[in-house]
Amino acid sequence: MKAARIGLYAFLLGAALFFSIPLLIVVMTSLKPMTEIRTGSIFALPLAPNFDAWVKAWMSACTGLACEGIRVGFWNSFRILVPSVALSVMAGALNGYALAQWKPPGANALLTALMLGAFIPYQVILYPMVKILSNIGLYNSLPGIIAVHIIFGLPVMTLIFRNFYAGLPDELLKAARVDGAGFWRIFFEIMLPLSINILIVAVILQVTGIWNDYLLGLIFAGRDNAPMTVQLNLIVNTSMGEQEHNVNMAATLLTALPPLLVYFASGRYFVRGITAGAVKG
Amino acid sequence: MSAVQVRGLRKSYGPLDVLRNIDLEVREGEFTVLLGPSGCGKSTLLSAIAGLDPVNAGRIEIGGVDVTDLDPSARGIAMVFQSYALYPTMTVRNNMTFGLRVKRLPKAEIDKRLTWAADMLQLTALLDRKPAQLSGGQRQRVAIGRALVQQSRVFLFDEPLSNLDAKLRAEMRVEIKRLHRELAPTVVYVTHDQIEAMTLATRIAVMRGGQIEQYATPDELYERPQTLFVAGFVGSPAMNFLPVVLRRNGGAVAAELGPVTIPLDAYAFATPPADGTQAIFGIRPEHAALSGAGVQVATETLFMEPMGADTLGWFQLGTEKLSARLAPQTARGISGPQRLALDIANASIFARDTEQRL
Amino acid sequence: MRISGLAARLVLSPTVLVTVVCFYGCAVWTAYISFTKSSFIPNYTFNGLAQYERLFATPRWGVAYTNMFIFGVLLVVGALAVGLLLAIMIDRNVRGEGFFRTVMLYPLSMSFIVTGLAWQWVLSPSIGVQHFVRDLGFPNFTFDWIAQQDRAIYTLVFAGVWHQAGLIMAIMLAGLRGVDRDIWRATKVEGIPTWRVYLGIVLPMLRPLVVTCVVLLSVAVVKSYDLVVAMTGGGPGFASDLPGKFVVDFSFERANIGQASAAAVVMLGSVFAALAPYFYVELRKRGQ
Incomplete structure (x- = not known):
């Protein structure tokens, strides 16, 4: 023993x-x-x-011709992250609420379609999406990459919130309706205050997911808005001459740091988010 | 004047008819209980009156106004739910005033109603708590309070006591009865508990399979059940049912139970039955006694079931079992052959095919 | 009822639009393109299965497609075995459970780009493990899989298992914790050895979770892109290429949309093949 x-x-x-x-x-x-x-x-x-290498990585590491450090990517990622997370979580919460509580006709069909949609590899959709975004003038722009993150976040966000709201008793909505409250009032005054925990889970899931994204940023953001992951890969895998390993690793750490901090600050929620996002209902 | 009037109401989920042609009238100040087993449609009927579920056909009037197409909040109703449905993130105060704030009542009026209702239900000390900090009984009172502040004409209760333990349920029953006596609102109350129904109701609508079997006062329902189902559903211990064949001999009618013949001279038939009618003879245990007036039948003692205040004695009558409500003292030491006296005037007889009272 | 029901539909309509256009519309478009003469730009002339014939005759695709299976089988088996073992160990009432969970789950918070780069260095012959062991006094020690044509794909498995095992551990641990405590008591009373309980009773109870994990990992394998980009760049040559990278390269850098679409459709088919066990389980559940 x-x-x-x-x-x-x-x-x-x-x-x-x-x-x-x-x-x-x-x-x-x-x-x-x-x-x-x-x-x-x-x-x-x-x-x-x-921390010499860290300073160099932040201030002057080279991505191709420009040597302005990974901070450019950091701020790009930040500008992509904030609106994408806020809007996709809000969209998920509203969708989940509308689907689970109001049960409009076709709710189940939409849910199944979304769930299957979540399994379609990005590669199948990328090219036509580029075409669509070019046509409406959003390709290679900040609003474009934000829109793409919201779109690809819709299935998981909707499912997480739908499952949460489906777990609430039906009578809550009925009582509020007898009290005379409508769709929006019930959402903001009754449902949303109840959803703090699931909101945190969803925000963490989206923050780590969008920060860590590489493919969508590479294709849709355009050079001027390239997120940190794209810049990091450029710095490490395309640099000329002798590899400065210490700078490369410092840049890698700087890129990994935000999601790592989120993880260490919110362990329990992070695990819930990852499993909810993974198991998808 | 009728406070709630339901006419020709139909509701179905796909091929399943949940409500079939319901007519119901609730008078002003009346306490109507919808009673029935689960799945009988009673909660659906209440939801329809509240406007929470659309109906397929029919018309609902509240206070003389057609509300069939109105939103729940426009119907002048207040409702208490089975799970209470308190808003978890709001204090008791905000729970109770939410509906009034939605309707933009003046602050002074809201405060006045809140104070009144909190006082009425002894909730004043709890106003700043959250639902999670309350006991089951307290939550129930908040749910009722939330309905009271609406000062509606009609109160709807959906199995409000079924989540409470037996003792608390008895207390809340008294509380609801007191409120009804003091405020005299019109109430429609759903339950599957017949004791709740008998103690609270001015009239009870017994439902089965989406239809109302009988709508009558508790006494009428108990003493003169119109259908076999009502007779069996209401009353505890349950009514005895004996399969019999009715025999006419001139003006006199008798029930034949195998070799046993029970003369039914004391029974008031609605219409005299034909000779040979297959019927069910129903008699409540308290109408079978060991002594006294009534039709005497010979039985064999089977066993005794003590229930506290009474003892239920079981006897063999021909091929059937028959129960009688006995005083515990008399029940002790009873065995062997016994003669039971049946109170035929209080019996109920139903046609076996239509299950309607004869 | 009427107005509020309308609000719900209104709120959902953008999602319906996005689902129909962006997910299904785009997928259908790509599928159609894969049956046309498209090359640099989309060409809508129907051309049967020609793109697929060409695709499977392309050596690079052959490598990428085979790699998907090698990488997939090893990653699924590896991550499942490691994750399950870790979950069982942690479930044995160990001290410092919080510490172990934290250490095993943190890779999940890191991007595949970061993961790939970190492992690129660990496995790099010039600075990583090989360099370290040679310095210890074994000058002939060789561990340069990442630079070998026929080994590079296996190095992706290390990184993949490292990244995903924590997720499997978390899912399995939740499952283990959900096992009725009375089952453990009953087996104690009967004197059944612990390993027999896991093998004979607990694991069969976790079968639905195992299926879920296999499906999750398989889908992740088909979709994987960032990891190979950061770690090997698909090299040496295209020895460690994967379908995900093949499609992106052919869609954008090499600009052959016909080939890219055909490859993407094969990816889509593979995802649904990976989902099959899940649907099988669901259907059986409904059948019962």
Whole structure:
């Protein structure tokens, strides 16, 4: 029994190491100068940790010809993130409420269509979507990429909120209707205050999802609005001459940091969001 | 004048008819209970009166106004729900005043009504709590309070006591009865609990399969049930049903139960039945006694079921079992052959095919 | 009723429009294009299965499509095994459960781009594991799969398992926690060894969850794009290419919309094939 217990912890610690090593390596390397990286081991602790590489990554790392650092991508991601998250969560909440509480005719058909739609790979839709957005003048623009994030977020957001509102007793809506409240009043005064937890879950899911997106940003945002992930890949995978590993890893960390912070700040909600988003109803 | 008038109401979900041609009239100040087993359509009928579910056909009037096509809030009703449906994020105060605020009543009027209703239901100390901080009975009172402040002509209750435990239910029953006596509103109240129905109602509509079987006062319903279903559904312990064949001999009618013959001279038939009519002879346990007047039948004692105030004695009558409500003292030590006296005047006889009272 | 019901429909109408146009409309358009003569630009002349014949005759597609199965099978089996094992271990009342869960789940919050880059460095012959072991005094140690034509695809599996195992662990742990405690008590009373309980009783109870996980992972495999872009760029050559990357490259860089559409339709078919177990389970549930 005792030996089994020790084996159990040994296995778990080994697993913990497997999961943490990539992050540790990236953190340690980002704190070293290049000379130390060339001569030393990747697992060695930095001799004199400093943030020079971080500063360079932020201020002056090169993406192709421009050398303005990854901060450009950071602010692009930020400008994409805020309206996309706000609008897609609001749309999901309203859709879920309308579907689950008011049950209009065809609600189930729409729900099934959305669920199946969520499984269609982006690659199937990308090209025609580019055509549509070009035709209405939104291709390669900030509103364009925001619209795309809202559209692709619709299925999961709608499903999460529908499942939540379907779990509320029907009588709540009935009581409010007898009290004379209408669609919007019931939503804002009764349903929304009830939805704080599920709103947090949805916001976290969208914040991490949209921040981490690469493909949509690459195709729809255009060069001027390229999000941080796109810029990061440009910095690391297309740079000329000798690779500055410490700068690359610092840039990687800077890109990973916002969702990591969200994760560490909100563990429980994050897991709920990930499983809800994954299992999709 | 009738407060609620329902005419020819029909409602179906696909092929399933939930309400078939319902007519119901509730007079001003009357307490009408819709009683029936689950699935009989009573809650659907209430929802239809409230305007929460559209109906397929028929007409609903409240206070003489046709409200069939009106929104729930425009019908002048207030409603109390089974799960109470309190708004979880609002305080008791805001729960009770939400509807008034939606209707943009003046603040002074809202406060006046709130104070009055809170006082009436002893909710004053709870006004700033959230529903989650209340006990089941308190939530129930808030739900009633939320209806009271509307000062509506008509109150609708959808199984309001079914989520409470037995003791609390008895207390709230008294509370609702008190409110009805003091405020005299028109009430339509849905329940499947016949005790609730008997104690609260001025009239009860017993429903089955989307139809009203009988609509009458509690006494009438109990003493002269119009259908076999009503007779069986109302009353506890249940009425005895014995399959009999009716025999006419001149003006006298008798019921034949195998070798046993029960003369029915004391029974008031609506129309004299034909000879050989297949019928069900129903008699409540309190109308079968060990002594006294009535038709005497020979039985064999089976067993006793003590129920506290009474004991239910079971006896073999021919091929059938018959129960009699006995005083516990008399029931003790009874065994072997017994003669039971049946009070035929209070019996109920139904045709076996139509299940209607004869 | 009338006005409010109208509001609900009004609110839903943009979603209906988006669903019909952006999801289904676009998918149908792509499917149609895959049966036409399109090359640089869409051409609406019907051309039968020619695009598909050409697609499957293209070596790069052959590699990408085969890779999808290699990557898929290994990732599904790997992530499921690791995730399930971790869930069972954590469920054995270990101390520091919060710590272990946190460490195992954080990869999920990272993008595939970041994941791919981090693993690119870990596996890089010049700075990663190979470099480290050689420095320890094994100068002949070789671990350069990421640079090998026939091995690069396997390195994607490491990164994929690393990223996804936490999700499987979380789903499975929730399932394990949902097992009735009386079942455990009953097996204790009967003296059944713990491993037999997991194998014979608990795992069969979790079967619906396992199906869910397999479907989730399979769909993720078909859709995967960012990971391969960041980690290997599809290389060396196109040895670690995947259909997702093939379609994007052919849609935009190589501008062959006919081939891209045919490949995209094959992807769509693969997703629905991956969903089949789920539909099978659902149908059986309804049948019963």
